[in-house]
Amino acid sequence: xxxxxQPTSMDCAEGRAxxxxxxxxxxxxxxxxxxxxxxxxxxxxxIIHGLKNNETNEMxxxxxxxxxxxxxxxxxxxxxxxxAVYYCIVTPQGGSEKLVFGKGMKLxxxx
Amino acid sequence: DVKVTQSSRYLVKRTGEKVFLECVQDxxxxxxxxxxxxxxxxxxxIYFSYDVKMKEKGDIPEGYSVSREKKERFSLILESASxxxxxxxxxxxxxxxxxxxxxxxxxxxxx
Numbered sequence: 001x002x003x004x005x006q007p008t009s010m011d012c013a014e015g016r017a018x019x020x021x022x023x024x025x026x027x028x029x030x031x032x033x034x035x036x037x038x039x040x041x042x043x044x045x046x047i048i049h050g051l052k053n054n055e056t057n058e059m060x061x062x063x064x065x066x067x068x069x070x071x072x073x074x075x076x077x078x079x080x081x082x083x084a085v086y087y088c089i090v091t092p093q094g095g096s097e098k099l100v101f102g103k104g105m106k107l108x109x110x111x
Numbered sequence: 112d113v114k115v116t117q118s119s120r121y122l123v124k125r126t127g128e129k130v131f132l133e134c135v136q137d138x139x140x141x142x143x144x145x146x147x148x149x150x151x152x153x154x155x156x157i158y159f160s161y162d163v164k165m166k167e168k169g170d171i172p173e174g175y176s177v178s179r180e181k182k183e184r185f186s187l188i189l190e191s192a193s194x195x196x197x198x199x200x201x202x203x204x205x206x207x208x209x210x211x212x213x214x215x216x217x218x219x220x221x222x
Contacts, residue, residue, distance in 0.1 A: 043213035
């Protein structure tokens with residue numbers, strides 16, 4: 001069972017920041033927060049992951065609350081190509097033997 | 112960048128056929144995975160492999176087998192294809208405890 005809760009969908013205007021929330025209130029001390037996205041008809045794409053500190057890479061930023069019960073993925077300047085289903089996953093580092101994706105959240109970036 | 116290549120994007124086969132799905136990664140990753148993805152059921156792990164000639168069953172191995180003769184290649188075999196194996200098949204690979212990276216998937220239809 002997925003251990004995260006995400007909104008079903010969200011809209012964002014092109015060029016604006018997209019802030020994607022995720023709740024993971026039962027996260028364990030050794031579990032990381034991972035974000036993947038899946039553009040229609042493609043495989044999941046790894047975005048970013050973190051344990052407790054905020055993380056940033058060329059794709060996005062990840063903000064994890066101090067109690068680690070929730071996090072936010074930030075796409076700083078959303079483009080139409082960011083339209084996808086975004087999955088927030090909590091799992092031990094590396095994803096153990098398998099990844100369990102919940103229903104995810106559909107982000108639609110509008111012109 | 113990590114590159115996971117699946118041999119076919121779309122494949123149509125007939126019931127009872129033996130079907131081979133190929134996956135190749137170019138990053139010398141030890142770990143490779145086969146999942147299937149179905150609407151409403153999410154991602155389900157079929158088999159994974161920690162090293163050459165090693166394999167482990169995932170959650171739904173029935174009707175499937177795998178082969179890992181070389182480190183870069185992980186093959187999924189449907190011994191006798193059935194209509195309930197119509198699905199999107201995703202291959203992933205990973206080094207150590209790094210994130211899993213996915214191929215673009217093979218959409219397989221069994222008629």
